[in-house]
Amino acid sequence: MTKTLDLAGLGIGPFNLSIAALLQEAPELKTAFFDQKPRFSWHPGMMLPGVRLQTSYLKDLVTGVAPWSPYSFLNYLVQHGRFYPFMNTGMASVSRAEFADYMGWVASRLDNLYFNRVVERVQFDGDHFLIRFAGEAEPVTARNLCLGTGKTPHIPEACQAAAGDHCFHNMELALRQPDVSGQRVTVVGGGQSGAEVVLSLLQGDWGRPRAITWFSRRSNFEPLDETPFTNEYFTPQYVDTFHGLPEDRRLTLVAQQKLASDGISPVTLEALHQRLYEHHVADGGSPAVSLQPDRTVESMSADRPFRLETVNGLDGTRESSKADRVILCTGFESRLPAYLDDDLRQRLDTDSDGQLRLGPDFEARWDGPIDRRIYAVNAGRHSHGIAEPQMSLMCWRSARIINHLSDQVLFPVTASVNMVDWTAVQKESDRPTETHQTDSHQAARHESEMGATSNTI
Secondary structure: OOOOEOEEEEOOOHHHHHHHHHHHHOOOOOEEEEOOOOOOOOOHHHOOOOOEOOOOOOOOOOOOOOOOOOOOHHHHHHHOOOHHHHHHHOOOOOEHHHHHHHHHHHHOOOOOEEOOOOEEEEEEOOOOEEEEEOOOOOOEEEOOEEEOOOOEEOOOHHHHHHOOOOEEEHHHHHHHOOOOOOOEEEEEOOOHHHHHHHHHHHOOEOEOOOEEEEEOOOOOOOEOOOOOOHHHHHOHHHHHHHHOOOHHHHHHHHHHOHHHOOOEOHHHHHHHHHHHHHHHHOOOOOOEEEEEOOEEEEEEOOOOOEEEEEEEOOOOOEEEEEEOEEEEOOOEEOOOOOOEOHHHHHOEOEOOOOOEOEOOOOEEOEOOOOOOOEEEOOOOHHHHOOOOOOOOOHHHHHHHHHHHHHOOOOOOOOOOOOOOOOOOOOOHHHOOOHHHOOHHHHHHHHHHHHHHHHOOO
């Protein structure tokens, strides 16, 4: 790879994979994406039996901005001879396993992906980014970067001393396949992952435990809000409006809208409640089950049996419990990649939480040349809102980045129909009538209307 890249993507998860797939429409751009994994995979440790996406299969890698692309989920179904059987199931969502297989299928067809490449350091020499890989003497040079190496599992401070074979993050669960037969198992975390793990424990997927305890800091096991107007948060118009708000207002909104992106799917809650009911009806020998919302784990012993001290947020009481195994469904946290060298790291603009401040096209704000950009995916929750870590606007974000990178409109990124007006709109009586528009106004309107087709590829 001797030529300078127009874009180097670091990390090949779903978000950078979406960009790589859409870039097939722009062969004039020289791009490459790198990952240390031997092949594409998507959280294999979280592929529990029966788990499903919380997002429609139409919100795939490409369809929202390039429905003609051969890398759509629908084309994947056609190529695998499953289109009609899939449609006949009536499923509104797909299993994570099938969606992971779809993304792996796309990855196998792209020529701009490079696996088994471990990034050791990224520098900026004043004109280009230098990407140094383990075991390679010469760096890869690029005019622009896209950071997509993902988030790191969050291990609560109270649990860090106990982390190991018997206390671990749920992203490792399917890989570890622990035998929990006869054990007291505690699940920490009241989101979708916590519910899926508890459901699998009740089903005996890893043996029959002696007892199951589920802690959540939330006041109850709360559902994902999937109602139509809440889903308007996951639209280009809202994200653009959100980005233009003051930083403190954005942070307040992200907290208020938590259940729009981080609740438990109603289908999962129903399955879990039904399983619990059947559990109570069943004959003896079933594990003891204790669901404990509004609990905060304050401390945890380092040795087994683990002793967990919790505070009940409902009445303020302090409680204690024991566990032989603890599964942490405690989410992920954003950090600047360790491979960024100190000089480059110091040139990036970050907020009070150390998160990148991103421009409207997901470009990091930094003090480098204006034509040298550092894009970041899954890093803009504070700048672009709750849709940023989700798949809902994945391909729209990819299109924004590619359009910005190429300095032209290669993909449509502005919706022509919006159900909600998030900002003040002009009254009908204040708008000029068609007969009073000047020729230049009419020409501009015609150009806008034609842009959805004439400016796309």
